[in-house]
Amino acid sequence: MQICEDRKVVVLGEGSVLFLIVAPVSSAVTVVDSNPHFRDIISKYISYYNFKNVNVVENVADVSTESAVLYGICEKFDHLQNTAAPVGIVNGFDLSLFDDISQKARQATDALVDIHPLWEYEGVVSGKKFEVLRFDLRQEPHDVEVNFEVPCR
Structure with missing residues (x-):
C-alpha cells in the first residue's frame, strides 16, 4: 500500500x-x-x-x-502447469479424443486469446x-x- x-x-x-x-x-x-x-x-x-x-x-x-x-x-503460482495439460483417463473414461481436439484448438487460438488470466490462479508473491x-x-x-x-x- x-x-x-x-x-x-x-x-x-x-x-x-x-x-x-x-x-x-x-x-x-x-x-x-x-x-x-x-x-x-x-x-x-x-x-x-x-x-x-x-x-x-x-x-x-x-x-x-x-x-x-x-x-x-x-509470483509463484500453484498448479499453473495443469492449465493446458491433457486429461487422459478420468473416472474410467478415455478422454484422449477430447485431448486431441483441445490441443489442436489451443494451437490455433492460444496466440489470439488468453483464456485464463493469471490472477484467477492461486499463488504467493515471491519477490x-x-x-x-x-x-x-x-x-x-x-x-x-x-x-x-x-x-x-
Missing part, C-alpha cells in the same frame, strides 16, 4: 475493485472502465464508502496525467516489486525496447 500513499492512482477496470483498497490511502483515484454495467457498480461502491477522491471515466483518454510507471512482481517501464504521456506513443533483470527468489 505504500506505493499508493498520497499519490494519484489510475485503476484500469474490467470490473476491478482494486480501487477499494487504494482509495483510503491515495490522494486521488481514477477508475477507467468502458463497461457501463461495471461503472454503475463501481459508482455504488464509491457512494457506499463515501470516497470523495475517486472518479470513474469511460476511456483512458479522459485521464489527464503526465507520466505513468508499470511495476511487476514475481519485491520492480519497475518495468516508465511512460511519458506527453509524448506520442512509440515502440520501446526494455531489458531488465527480475529479482525473484
